[in-house]
Amino acid sequence: MNKIAKIALAAMLMLGMSSVTLNADVAKGQKLYLKKLKGSCNMNGAKMATQHSQGEWETFKEEGKLADELKKICPKASDKALDSKYLDHYYDFFHEYANDSGNVPSC
Template identity: 55%
Template sequence: MNTMTKLAVSALLGMTLFSSTASADVKKGQKIYLKKLKAPCNIGGATFAQRHTQDEWEAIHEAGKFADEVKKICPKVKKFKPKYTPDVYDFVYEYASDSGNVPAC
């Protein structure tokens, strides 16, 4: 029994150390906004993020319409790559109109 417990704990520890988690980042989303979206949008990050509440941004994201909403707010954006979505979503969610947070861009 003792050997089985040690083996199970070792396997669990190994899985947690070697598994990679894909997580989005607010700061990365802010950098993407500044580099790729600020010029075509011609508005600051705070104004962009505050177009919706957190619940509204979440509903848009869950419906798979986040890129469409970005293009709706910023019609001059030519291409919004799908790989930008998780980070930019985290950025707008963090600084949405009902969050009380204000970005530095």
């Protein structure tokens, strides 16, 4: 019985950790912005995030136009930097530090 409980506990722990890594993350969005977009946008993350309010960033994401808006703000950004696998992370970062959020990133 003890062995079954240990296996079940280990399985729950692994499942819990894997679900956390699948979600988008503000810190990861910040790192991705610094690595992939900062050079082509010619502005730091704080200035980039404050280009819009939280509601505006939400609208872009919900309508599927986040990549288009980023391309408009940063015309030099490569399509690879705007890949769909990064967009959720960018969104979380921009939403967290939008001009009406009161938060300021450290980049």
